[in-house]
Amino acid sequence: MKRPNLQKMLAVGVHFGHRARKWNPKMKPYIYAKKNGVHIFDLIATKKCLQDAQKFLSDLAKKGGKVLFLGTKKQAREAVKKWAEKVGAFYLTERWLGGLLTNFNEVEKAVARLRELKEIKSSAQWEELSTRKQHMINREIHKKEKLLGGILGMQEKPQALIVVDPRKEKMAVKEAVEAGIPVVALIDTNGNPELISYPIPGNDDASRSIDLILSLLASALGDVEEETSRPVSKPKPPAEIAGSSLPGRVKNALIKAGYTKLSEVQKVSDEELLAIKGLGKKAVEEIRKQLTG
Structure with missing residues (x-):
């Protein structure tokens, strides 16, 4: 099991919360300070919460319990799929x-339909179907696989839910509470930790922060390789972005996403910048102007 490392958490921006005016007072025990109008998490508290969640997940895995990873925001999708697949968990x-979680039989019907279609496509019956029928089946498979592919082998409700941003996934959290299923969640300063069994206070908007937290949780469920293709650099002071002439809202959005140096942003594509919460086309243009100026 991988141990939480404070330096790595700092490097990917786990400590950046939302703007102070958007906070939920129930997150106060996990907040260290406020800087430039943005709340800063107490990473000592985050580390302790991570360790508690890891122990819970490790004990569950030893008993053969199944876990469902959930993250539907753009910044979370890739990491959710990657780490769930690495440990053989389900995901959405x-x-x-x-x-x-509350009416599993109905969802199971949709999953069974997808299995049926895939079996038809891999059988001898497929060649006997008309081109039009094959096209219709392929289209239905594509549509259902995109939505249900991560839970194709699920035959019963999971014993735990791992969530990125419980505010966005509030319906899932509500169902889990009703069904008595424990929830482990990466939760930002605007969330409500009282609804979460194992809250992990941290930045749930930056893809690098999400990836690190999910890697630590996944390591409690099974063996995962330490990624070496993208070494984590030492944390750098936010002087460049904070001291630049960019508008305050743009600075805050970049810092919240885990960027502290303009040189880091230079390597990021426009598409990735647009995926950052709070940045639009005009903001990206301002960033590019600052970089080339």
Whole structure:
């Protein structure tokens, strides 16, 4: 099991919360300070919460319990799919399926239909179907696989839910509470930790922060390789972005996303910048102007 490392958490911006005016007072025990109008998490508290969640997940895995990873926001989809697949867990990245935890039989019907279609495509019967029928089946498979592919082998409700941003996934959290299923969640300063069994206070908007937290949780469920293709650099002071002539809202959005130096942003594509909460086309243009100025 991988141990939480404070330096790595700092490097990817786990400590950046939302703007102070958007906070939920119930997150106060996990907040260290306020800087430039943005709340800063107490990473000592985050580390302790991570360790508690890891122990819970490790004990569950030893008993053969199944876990469902959930993250439908753009910044979370890739990491959710990657780490769930690495440990053989189920996952959802497109949208929450209403009733998955409280009316599982109905969801199972949709999953069974997808299995049936895939079996038809791999059987001798496939060649006997008309081109039009094959096209219709392929289209239905594509549509259902995008939505249900991560839970194709699920035959019963999971014993735990791992969530990125419980505010966005509030319907899933509500169902889990009703069904008595524990929830482990990466939760930002605007969330409500009282609804979460194992809250992990941290930045739930930056893809690098999400990836690190999910890697630590996944390591409690099974063996995962330490990624070496993208070494984590030492934390750098936010002088460049904070001291630049960019508008305050743009600075805050970049810092919240885990960027502290303009040189880091230079390597990021426009598409990735647009995926950052609070940045639009005009903001990206301002950033590019600052970089080339």
